[in-house]
Amino acid sequence: MFLKIFLIVAVFLGIMILGMGINVFFRKKRFPDGSISKNKDMRQKGITCAKHDEMHSCGLGGGCCGNAEPIEK
Numbered sequence: 001m002f003l004k005i006f007l008i009v010a011v012f013l014g015i016m017i018l019g020m021g022i023n024v025f026f027r028k029k030r031f032p033d034g035s036i037s038k039n040k041d042m043r044q045k046g047i048t049c050a051k052h053d054e055m056h057s058c059g060l061g062g063g064c065c066g067n068a069e070p071i072e073k
Contacts, residue, residue, distance in 0.1 A: 029040040036048060036052075
């Protein structure tokens with residue numbers, strides 16, 4: 001009984017993983033860039049990373065992943 005259920009679950013999981021793999025490897029559209037500093041849509045909405053916010057609040061003039069912005073004093 002255990003072996004029968006185990007095989008059914010293993011086949012089901014295999015089909016699910018194969019389906020996700022096909023979607024990932026054969027889709028035409030590219031994945032959106034998750035890095036805040038490189039994603040222009042996030043920058044247009046004013047979303048910044050925690051490093052940028054921390055450096056800006058301390059007045060150090062740093063930015064996300066090295067994108068420095070001058071701080072006006």
